[in-house]
Amino acid sequence: MPLRNDSDSLVIWSAEDEREYQDTLNAYQKTVDYIKQYTEYDILTLEALEERLAKQLQKNSD
Secondary structure, eight states: OOEEEETTEEEEOOHHHHHHHHHHHHHHHHHHHHHHHHHHHHHHHHHHHHHHHHHHHHHHHO
């Protein structure tokens, strides 16, 4: 049976508890990956927008 550190002592988990833990962990990881993917996309999009605005401001000031 898998062991998990539960504060100061080790607790023996059943196979069902271990599966539930792994499923929850996988779901959290998918959520984190999704957030990272779209955060990186948003940053790139904002950087591109910033560049376009800077060019437009430069054009307007000329």
